């Protein structure tokens with residue numbers, strides 16, 4: 063008896079505690095755009111509260127965060143009620159939960175489950191916004207707020223270039239008898255305002271330099287940029303938007319190019335919105351089965367890191383609007399949709415220590431040793447802190463609670479410190495004045511944040527240079543792992559990468575965890591790698607400021623190693639995409655006698671450079687093809703895939719995620735033609751930042767203007 067009573071009171075206080083905490087974190091996240099815990103921590107608390115409330119309904123108070131979305135608007139903004147509440151979404155975290163959702167709705171509407179088809183969409187990680195158009199003109203934009211009342215952000219939204227201020231009339235000019243407008247008299251459109259990953263990095267970097275508060279992730283940056291009192295601030299932020307639904311629609315049934323008069327499905331509605339000029343995400347797939355939805359989830363999960371913006375799952379929506387109606391909504395979410403979430407990429411944890419690693423070019427990199435934390439299924443116990451400047455700017459101290467992000471194969475990194483968790487016992491980090499590996503003095507490079515060990519025979523550097531040399535994008539030597547490279551250097555069996563090609567079987571077989579067979583395998587792999595495309599060789603040399611794309615540009619321009627070695631700085635700088643730093647570093651590299659000797663030794667040991675034309679004939683095409691295999695496949699609109707093929711493009715302005723030269727190259731690989739000036743023959747003008755006269759010309763000629771994001775998704779679909 064007594065025990066039961068205790069259990070009840072403790073559950074009640076746990077629920078109350080969770081309600082209070084979740085309300086607080088909702089406020090930090092939705093109002094201040096400055097969360098203090100990770101999303102997965104938040105989701106865990108929410109799941110626990112839902113569980114308690116489900117088994118003890120009397121604890122489920124009307125103001126519980128389980129029944130609400132977002133947080134109430136702040137007073138600084140004008141507010142406006144939503145004609146139709148803006149709800150959240152239920153979550154599924156595995157195939158089983160998604161299948162439960164599917165079976166649940168089949169039961170509710172008494173249909174066979176195979177009859178239910180879905181539209182599947184990427185779950186964009188941004189901020190939800192509603193746009194109101196009266197007689198085709200944008201008159202109001204609001205945030206979701208608490209779902210009932212939103213904040214008015216009309217002026218800010220007007221600064222977002224991908225949002226139409228006025229609707230396009232799809233049928234205009236075709237139907238002479240139409241006196242009525244070609245769109246509803248009132249149209250509310252909903253979508254997600256986002257910021258591209260790259261833009262987020264740049265934004266945070268410039269905030270760091272100005273000593274301003276850092277955004278934890280692109281979502282917070284998008285929300286923080288949109289929710290500004292001065293729309294000039296918003297205008298300076300690279301926001302964009304994708305629409306995925308409607309609110310209130312009045313005045314007429316939508317009329318479109320394809321002649322639909324009433325909307326029967328969600329997918330049809332999206333097509334109609336696209337025809338009005340709204341940006342609709344190109345990765346959306348229509349009318350898929352449950353199994354196809356699961357496949358879509360898997361494919362998008364694999365593609366996730368290569369998208370220009372962050373997505374945190376897929377949204378699965380019943381396509382038939384009549385069925386949606388029949389299913390209806392609950393207090394915080396509709397019954398006809400669900401978010402199937404990806405595993406987290408971001409967590410909060412504690413910095414236990416800060417150590418220093420020495421890299422390929424001698425750069426000392428501080429690394430945070432973390433309280434191990436599971437991020438998206440992988441245990442993370444270290445994260446890079448880049449350099450001393452970065453540590454100082456972010457003010458990371460030993461003992462701090464920090465936000466750590468891990469995406470794909472990229473090294474996890476510390477995004478920011480959660481200052482609210484400081485206790486006063488945290489200790490600042492001091493950079494050592496000697497190389498932790500060879501003990502020689504370190505130097506701070508002029509104009510650079512990097513502190514370097516300049517002892518050319520420092521073993522730490524050699525190990526890294528060799529790891530780089532055998533890596534995938536360089537010589538791609540199968541089986542020659544990090545541990546083995548370290549042993550070979552430690553035991554002074556190799557003193558440069560050229561020595562790799564004179565390794566002997568006995569030497570290899572003598573290493574730890576090596577046998578005769580694995581030694582043979584490595585020798586074979588080395589032998590195979592000897593025929594190397596020029597771009598890979600240039601990249602493998604590990605020249606400062608010379609990554610894969612610079613190596614590719616150099617190889618395409620100069621075609622032979624000899625010509626690259628003899629190129630002047632000016633010749634290199636003349637290449638679109640090669641800056642003075644790279645040109646200088648490449649020139650310096652090939653002016654050093656030691657480096658020339660090293661290249662001579664490579665050639666003596668049998669390395670041969672493949673002619674550049676061959677690379678395009680074989681390697682590049684294969685790579686292209688391989689890539690296409692794990693793209694999301696269209697269920698219905700196959701025609702939309704490779705939309706770039708055979709089209710004529712013009713590029714203008716500055717692109718953020720790649721150079722114009724890279725964009726040109728990728729377009730050409732996709733079968734498009736890229737020309738220098740806009741004419742009536744141009745199919746697409748890709749307008750980057752600060753586009754000028756070409757943009758005006760394209761508009762006057764009625765050429766379709768697309769932004770970088772659209773270009774990227776076109777390229778992704780090739």
Ligand SMILES: NC(=O)c1ccc[n+]([C@@H]2O[C@H](COP(=O)([O-])OP(=O)(O)OC[C@H]3O[C@@H](n4cnc5c(N)ncnc54)[C@H](O)[C@@H]3O)[C@@H](O)[C@H]2O)c1
Nearest residue numbers: 087088091097099100101104150151183185186190306377
């Ligand atoms: N870390 C924290 O302190 C904290 C606090 C509060 C909330 N959160 C996180 O926020 C999330 C819950 O917030 P929520 O209610 O905004 O989101 P939700 O998970 O309920 O999803 C609904 C939202 O998804 C978005 N969305 C993106 N793409 C969409 C598409 N194609 N179709 C429809 N909607 C789409 C819309 O903005 C919509 O409002 C959780 O992931 C939670 O972890 C974190």
Ligand SMILES: [Zn+2]
Nearest residue numbers: 497500515520
């Ligand atoms: Zn050193």
